[in-house]
Amino acid sequence: MLIFRQLFDPTSSTYTYLLGDSASGEAVIIDPVFEHERRDVALLRELGLRLVATLDTHVHADHVTGAWLLKQRCGSQILLSEAAAAEHADRGLVHGDHVKFGTRHLEVRATPGHTSGCLTYVLDDQRMAFTGDSLLIRGCGRTDFQQGSPGRLYHSVHEQILSLPAACLLYPGHDYRGLTVTSVAEERRFNPRLGGDVNEADFTGYMNHLGLPHPKLMDIAVPANLRCGRPEAEGQGGQIGEKNADWAALTCTFSGIWEIQPTALAEHIAGVGAGEIQVIDVREPQEFTDVLGHIPQARLLPLSELASRVGELDAQRPVVAVCRSGARSAQATVLLQKSGLKRVANLAGGMLRWRAEALPVEGGAE
Structure with missing residues (x-):
């Protein structure tokens, strides 16, 4: 049986996902947050799960990953896109890779556009996919920094995410309105940026005129995440609070x-x-x-x-x-x-x- 939990960081509106295989007790965590390492370890312990890997969907600009801290506590591997060229990663992922946890696995799909190293993780039975910021609920991630590209994102979403079965549930990296999940069928029809009859020119024009300010923590989060969340000074982190x-x-x-x-x-x-x-x-x-x-x-x-x-x-x-x-x-x-x-x-x-x-x-x- 699949064990699944959706967790939330109210400061950055980030979703973290835990997936476990009850038969083997192995688990993975997608997009952990630095400040919630203790919470995540407690949940693993209470559910009787052993963390084998953390997976980041991309190099985040609004929070620091908890991957390094969880590795210190649980011995888990740090996995993210090879294109991110991050220090301290145990495995760089490329399109088509599989990440196993017990009898289950996640398929890795490259979905660049928000950043050059964005990945979407698709559960083995294609009932669930974790889209990071590539596709949000009725929206998508911005494309104006970290080698972002509206054209690449348009093709990534249509070819790698909206091509999944209509009933596939999509879990985003963030939501700022309290929404938790959507589906391929919903986003094909109702996503105002990427659904319906919107073509690449429509999407590019829309994204090039968003005019958003850069994330407040970008200058801190991006360098930290390029180190997989490892603190610059020895002894920092791991005992927060x-x-x-x-x-x-x-x-x-x-x-x-x-x-x-x-x-x-x-x-x-x-x-x-x-x-x-x-x-x-x-x-x-x-x-x-x-x-x-x-x-x-x-x-x-x-x-x-x-x-x-x-x-x-x-x-x-x-x-x-x-x-x-x-x-x-x-x-x-x-x-x-x-x-x-x-x-x-x-x-x-x-x-x-x-x-x-x-x-x-x-x-x-x-």
Whole structure:
């Protein structure tokens, strides 16, 4: 079975796509964004997938690719057009190549015109295609920089994308109106730039008079993407926003919640970190002493009272929130972070996991 997820970066309106093969557990990501490496790794982990490659549709001018960061985290290969001549790419792709992930593959189609190195990735059964900026929903990418050409783009779209089966779903690199997907049949008929009776002269005249300003991040994004997202200085990137994790081995869930595993917390409580971490139990008082018991050193601070009692916590020390299953304590971590606490984590699985792993408790039943 194919696993498919469409992800979004609101800053650049970029879509990132994850495709996985459930039989093998292998996956690829198309057009990852630098700032969302942690999100993407969390989703891969939660879905039980192993990232084998990142694929960029072109050298982007409005955001920096996450390809380099994901390679450092996952060991994935970096793939993009050979025509892009980017540094640090593991494989330069040309028209007709196949990119395999488990039992599935993507066919590579060269679709230059927006840039000279644009690619479209077509799923093996031609039910889905990922068009980057070559074809947007009721639009297309601009053609006035990075060796763009209206004529080349017109032929690319008609010969390589709109020639696919009418029912083929098309997933663009961006959308600025919240639209998520279109189809070959729709774009053949309704695309105002490339559909209907529009010919090459019509399209060229239209594109040559767009008069758009250059993307704001172009001078930063293009050089960075020609390095496949590798930072210029060693040590940059890879830990963006992860100062939260300097006090323990934490993982970030796809929902954005930092978690600590029960054994890791137990080691801190019993070891040199004893007393450093504030463990707060956000259950109700009767639950604190019920059959599950509570963690030694834990302090009862019910979720219903937490907002009004945040000031009782030491903002300089890490906080771990605990509840029965991890649901209420996840809500507590969000509340604490919004209150200004920086180093906050949720106990993964709550007291149910803690007891299942036979870790020390006070009170409760055997």
